[in-house]
Amino acid sequence: MALAMHDGSRRMVGNRVLLTLLIAAVAGAALLPFANLSPNRLVSGQPVMLWQALSAWQLGGLTLIGLALLLAALSQPLGGRASSRLALIATLPLLALDFYALGDYAHRALVDASPAARVSQGATFWILLFVCALIAIDALQRLRLGLARRALYGLAALAIVIACFAGELLAPLSIMREFANQRDNFLDQLVRHLLLVAGALVPALVVGLPLGLLARRRERLRNGLFSVLNVFQTLPSIAVFGLLIAPLAALGKALPWLGDLGIGGIGAAPAIIALVLYSLLPIVRNTYSGLAGVPGATLEAARGMGMTPRQILWRVEIPLALPVILSGLRIVTVQAIGLTVVAALIGAGGFGAFIFQGLGQYAIDLVLLGAVPTIVLAVVADFALRLLVALSRPADAR
Amino acid sequence: MIELKGLTKTYAGKRVVDDISLTLESGEFGVLIGPSGCGKSTTLKMINRLVPLSGGRIVLNGDDVTDLPAEQLRRRIGYAIQSTGLFPHWTVAQNIATVPQLLKWPKSRIDDRVDELMAMFHLDPVEFRHQYPHRLSGGQAQRVGVARALAADPEVLLMDEPFGAVDPLTREVLQAEMKRVHQQTGKTIVFVTHDMDEALQLATRIALLNHGRLVQYDRPIEMMVTPADDFVREFIGQADLGLKLLSRRWVHQYQRAPSLEHHATLPGLDHCWQLDDAGRPIALEGARLDDDSERTEVKPEWTATPEMSMKEALSRMVWYRVMVLPVIDDQGRLIGEVGMQGIMGIQAANGMPAS
Numbered sequence: 057m058a059l060a061m062h063d064g065s066r067r068m069v070g071n072r073v074l075l076t077l078l079i080a081a082v083a084g085a086a087l088l089p090f091a092n093l094s095p096n097r098l099v100s101g102q103p104v105m106l107w108q109a110l111s112a113w114q115l116g117g118l119t120l121i122g123l124a125l126l127l128a129a130l131s132q133p134l135g136g137r138a139s140s141r142l143a144l145i146a147t148l149p150l151l152a153l154d155f156y157a158l159g160d161y162a163h164r165a166l167v168d169a170s171p172a173a174r175v176s177q178g179a180t181f182w183i184l185l186f187v188c189a190l191i192a193i194d195a196l197q198r199l200r201l202g203l204a205r206r207a208l209y210g211l212a213a214l215a216i217v218i219a220c221f222a223g224e225l226l227a228p229l230s231i232m233r234e235f236a237n238q239r240d241n242f243l244d245q246l247v248r249h250l251l252l253v254a255g256a257l258v259p260a261l262v263v264g265l266p267l268g269l270l271a272r273r274r275e276r277l278r279n280g281l282f283s284v285l286n287v288f289q290t291l292p293s294i295a296v297f298g299l300l301i302a303p304l305a306a307l308g309k310a311l312p313w314l315g316d317l318g319i320g321g322i323g324a325a326p327a328i329i330a331l332v333l334y335s336l337l338p339i340v341r342n343t344y345s346g347l348a349g350v351p352g353a354t355l356e357a358a359r360g361m362g363m364t365p366r367q368i369l370w371r372v373e374i375p376l377a378l379p380v381i382l383s384g385l386r387i388v389t390v391q392a393i394g395l396t397v398v399a400a401l402i403g404a405g406g407f408g409a410f411i412f413q414g415l416g417q418y419a420i421d422l423v424l425l426g427a428v429p430t431i432v433l434a435v436v437a438d439f440a441l442r443l444l445v446a447l448s449r450p451a452d453a454r
Numbered sequence: 455m456i457e458l459k460g461l462t463k464t465y466a467g468k469r470v471v472d473d474i475s476l477t478l479e480s481g482e483f484g485v486l487i488g489p490s491g492c493g494k495s496t497t498l499k500m501i502n503r504l505v506p507l508s509g510g511r512i513v514l515n516g517d518d519v520t521d522l523p524a525e526q527l528r529r530r531i532g533y534a535i536q537s538t539g540l541f542p543h544w545t546v547a548q549n550i551a552t553v554p555q556l557l558k559w560p561k562s563r564i565d566d567r568v569d570e571l572m573a574m575f576h577l578d579p580v581e582f583r584h585q586y587p588h589r590l591s592g593g594q595a596q597r598v599g600v601a602r603a604l605a606a607d608p609e610v611l612l613m614d615e616p617f618g619a620v621d622p623l624t625r626e627v628l629q630a631e632m633k634r635v636h637q638q639t640g641k642t643i644v645f646v647t648h649d650m651d652e653a654l655q656l657a658t659r660i661a662l663l664n665h666g667r668l669v670q671y672d673r674p675i676e677m678m679v680t681p682a683d684d685f686v687r688e689f690i691g692q693a694d695l696g697l698k699l700l701s702r703r704w705v706h707q708y709q710r711a712p713s714l715e716h717h718a719t720l721p722g723l724d725h726c727w728q729l730d731d732a733g734r735p736i737a738l739e740g741a742r743l744d745d746d747s748e749r750t751e752v753k754p755e756w757t758a759t760p761e762m763s764m765k766e767a768l769s770r771m772v773w774y775r776v777m778v779l780p781v782i783d784d785q786g787r788l789i790g791e792v793g794m795q796g797i798m799g800i801q802a803a804n805g806m807p808a809s
Contacts, residue, residue: 357539359504360612361552361602362528375543450543450586 070131070139073194078125081187089178091158093165096172097230097419106180109161114153121150125191137199144195144209147188152216154184159225166228174230176421203446210439230421231428238410238425246429249406252324252399253392256331260388264336265381268343269369278344285337293330293395297402300326327399334395335388342384346377378448386441393434397426407433455480455515456501456610456642462509463496463666471496472666473510478659480515483636483643485653488663489689494646497663498612501644502531515609529553532603532611532641536618538595540587546572546598547583553606571601574635593624600632604639613645617652629655650690654678654701662686674702697765700797705767706760708797709781709790725778727752733787735780750776757782758792767792 069075090109094101107115127134128143162175192213196206226232235242271278288296304326308315319325350373358368374381400408407426414422456478463471471493478484486494499505501512503524512519519527540549547568554564572579575597587595596616603611617625617632633656636643647653653660654674661671662685670682678699681687690698712735713726725740728749735752756774758767758781767779771794778793 351537351539351542353535353537353539354541355539356504357533357535357599358541360502360528360533360535360539362525362556364525367556372541 067131069129070134070136071129071143071194071198074125074129074143074191077187077190077194078122078129081183082122084183085180088180088183090180091161091165091178092176093169094174094176094230095170097174097234097421098417101174101176103178104161104165110157111160114157114160117149117153118157121146121153125150140195140198143191144199147192147195148212148216150184150188151213152220154181154188155217155220156225159220159227159229162226162228174233174421175228176230203443207443214436231424234419234421234425242410242425242429245405245407245409245426248404249393249396249408249430249433252327252331252396252404252406253389255324255328256335256392256396257385257389259328260332260335260339261385263332264339265343267336268340268381269347271340271344272347282337282341285340288333289337293334293398294401296330296333297326297399300329301402304329322403324404326402327396327404331392331395331399335392338384338387338391339381342380342387343377346380346384347373349380350376375448379445382441382445382448386438386445389437389441390434393430393437397430455513456484456644457513458497458510459513460510461497461500461507461512463493463500463505464508470666471500471508474661474663474666474668475510476661476668476671478642478644480642481640483645483656483658485657485660486644486646486663487648487650487653487660487689488669490648492663493666494648494663495614498614498644498646501610501612502528502533504528529556529606530609532606532608534596534599534603534611534613534616536615538587538599540590540595540598540602542587545584545586546577546590549587549598550602550605552602553608557606559606567605571605574638575601575631577601591624592620593628596620596624596628597631600635604635604641609642611641611643613643615646615648618647618649625652632656651698651701654698662689664689675699678702697768700768701763701765703764704760705758705762705764705781705792708764708767709758709760709792710796712780712788712791727780727788727791729788732785734785735782735788738776738778738780752780759783760789764792764797768797 085106089103090106091104092101093104110118124146125143128139128146134142158177158181165175166173192209196209201209220226227236267281271281301322305320308320354372354376355368358372363371396404396406397408397411400406400412407430410426411423414420414426458474458476461471461474462469474497486497488494496505500507501514501519503519507520514531541552550568550571551564554567559567568583569579572582577594577597582590582594587598590598600613600616603613617628620628629652636656645656657674659671660674660677662669662677664685670677670686677686678690678695681690715726725738727735728737728739730736735757738750738752753774756770756776756779758770758779760781770779771777778791780788781790781792783789
C-alpha cells in the first residue's frame with residue numbers, strides 16, 4: 057500500500073478511472089445534444105447543446121464541479137482518500153444540476169412555444185447521469201465505507217432525485233407529460249409490475265429453498281436437479297412465454313374454474329410460471345452453496361454439543377448460509393424485474409406495456425416511461441438487497 | 455466412570471475398532487493414543503454417539519449410552535475438537551453458552567457460568583466476551599473451545615486432538631492449563647492424541663491402540679517400565695526413555711533437605727547455600743562445574759519448584775552447569791534441594807533396568 061502510494065506520487069494522475077470518465081463526459085457534452093426541442097410528440101426535434109441550454113450560472117456551476125473532479129483525479133495535492141471523498145461528494149451537486157438544468161431549460165424553452173411543443177432529454181443528459189453513477193461507484197469502492205455511510209450516501213442521492221420529481225421542475229418535459237397523461241395507468245402498471253415480481257419470487261422461494269436444502273442433504277440428487285434447472289435457464293424468455301400459451305389456454309378451457317381464476321394462455325399466469333422457472337436455479341444453487349459452505353468442524357461441534365438436526369439447521373446452517381442465499385435472492389429479484397418487461401408481450405401488463413405501446417406508436421418518450429422506472433426499480437431493489445446481505449453477516453465482518 | 459465393553463466398529467466389512475474393553479474411573483485423565491488410523495478418534499466419537507456403535511456397549515456412570523436420546527446424552531458430555539468448531543456467527547460468550555442455552559438455563563446463571571469459565575481460562579471478559587471467533591489467536595480459540603465443552607458442567611469431557619493444530623509453544627501452555635483445569639474440576643477426561651509426550655504429560659491412564667485393537671492400557675510409568683510388546687516399546691520410543699520417565703516424576707519426590715554448611719568429606723554434599731534474612735537462597739558455594747570452589751549467585755532461571763517435572767529440573771542443571779538446584783516455595787524461600795546424584799539414586803532404588 058505504501059509502495060503504491062509512493063509510486064502514485066510520482067505520477068500526475070492519481071485516479072485514471074475518474075479522469076477517463078471526465079474526458080468521456082466532456083467529449084459527450086461537446087458532440088451530443090443535452091436536450092431536444094420538437095414541435096410535437098411524434099416528430100424528432102432539433103438538438104440543443106449543453107451551452108445553449110444552460111444559463112450562465114449553471115454553466116459556471118458545472119465548470120466548478122468539473123474542476124473539482126479533475127482535482128480529485130490528480131495525485132497532487134490531495135491524497136488518495138481525500139480525492140475519493142471529494143469525487144463522491146461532487147457527484148451530489150452534479151446529479152442535482154443535471155436534473156435542475158434540464159427542467160429549467162424546458163420551462164424557458166416552452167414559454168413562447170405552441171402547446172404541442174415538446175422538450176425531451178438528450179444524450180448528454182444521460183451521459184452526465186451515468187458518469188455521475190460510475191464516479192460514485194468507483195469512489196465508494198475506493199473508500200470502502202461502512203454500511204451506515206454507504207446507506208447515507210444512497211439516501212442523499214435518492215432524496216435529490218425525489219426532490220427534483222416532486223415539484224413542478226420537470227413537469228414540462230415530454231416524458232413527464234406522457235406520465236401526466238398516463239398517471240392512473242402508470243400507478244396501475246407499477247403495482248402490476250411489482251405484483252408480477254412478487255408473485256414469481258414468493259413461489260420460487262417456497263419451492264427453491266427446500267430444494268436447495270434437499271440438494272445439500274441428498275448429494276446424489278444434486279446433479280440431476282441442477283441440470284433440470286439449468287435447462288430452464290438456457291431457454292429464451294420469449295420462447296417460454298410462447299410455449300406456455302397453448303397448454304395454459306387448453307387448461308383454462310378444460311377446467312373452467314381455473315379459467316375463472318385468470319389462468320389462460322395469456323396474462324399473468326404464463327408470465328408468473330416462466331418467471332418462477334427462471335428464478336429457481338439461482339435460488340436453489342445459492343441455497344445449496346450457502347449450506348455447503350458451512351465448515352464441517354462447525355457442524356460436528358454443533359452435533360457434539362447436543363443440538364437436534366432442527367436446531368442445527370435454524371441456529372447454525374441458515375444463519376451462516378444467509379448471506380449467500382440473500383445474494384441469490386438479489387440476483388433473482390433484479391432478473392425478475394427485467395424479465396417482467398417482456399411479459400407485457402403476452403398481456404401480463406407492467407412497465408413493459410408502456411415500452412411496447414411506445415414502440416408501436418414510435419413515441420420514444422412513452423418507451424422511456426416504461427424503461428426508466430424499470431431501471432430505477434432494479435437499482436433500488438439491488439441496493440436494498442445488498443444492504444440486507446451486508447446486514448446478514450456477523451456484526452464485525454460487514 | 456466410563457466402561458467400554460467389547461466395543462466394535464465396522465466400516466464396509468472392515469473392523470476399524472475391534473473389541474475394545476476398558477474402564478476409566480471418575481476423575482481420571484484417560485488418553486487414547488496410537489498411530490493414525492488406529493481407531494482412537496472413532497472410539498472417542500462412539501462415546502457421545504457421533505459415530506454409531508456396531509457392537510459392544512458403552513456405560514457412562516451406570517447408564518448405557520444407547521438408552522438415551524443422542525442429543526440428551528451429548529449435553530451431558532463435553533466435546534472439544536482440533537479445529538475448535540467455534541460458531542463463527544456467535545460471540546465468545548454465546549459460543550461458551552451453547553449447551554446451557556440448549557438446557558434452557560436462566561440467563562443470569564448462564565452469564566455467571568460464562569464469567570467463571572472465562573476466568574478459569576484466563577480470558578479477559580472485557581476484551582473477549584463480545585469478540586467473534588475469527589479475531590482470536592489459535593490458542594485463545596482453543597481455550598474458548600474447551601470452555602464451551604465444560605460450560606454445562608458435564609460428567610465427562612471428550613477431547614479429540616484439541617492441541618494438534620496450535621504451535622508448539624502455545625501447545626505447552628495449553629497442556630499446562632489443561633492439567634490445572636483437570637486438577638481444579640476433577641472431571642473425567644478422555645483425550646485423543648498421537649503425541650506420546652503430550653500423553654505422558656497429561657494422562658493418568660494411557661490406552662495404546664493399533665489396528666483397532668487395544669494393545670496396552672496402563673498408567674504412564676508402567677507403560678514405560680513394562681511395555682506389553684515391541685510395538686509399545688517402539689511407539690514410546692527408546693532413545694529418550696529416561697527423559698520421558700523423568701517427565702512423569704516431580705521435584706518433590708526427589709527433593710532433600712538443603713545443605714547449609716560444607717561437608718567436604720561427603721561426596722555430593724560439598725556445597726552450601728547462603729540465605730538472606732527471609733530465607734531465600736542468594737548464593738551457592740561449590741557444586742558448579744566451571745568454578746568449583748567459588749561463590750555463585752543464585753538466579754531464578756536455575757531454581758526449581760516442588761511441582762516441576764524432573765525432566766525440566768535436569769534440563770536446568772545441564773544448561774546452567776550446576777550439580778544441584780535450590781527448591782523454593784511460592785515466596786521464594788529455600789525449602790530443599792535437588793541434585794544430579796538424587797536422580798540416579800531414586801532410579802536405582804526403584805529397580806530400574808540398566809539397559
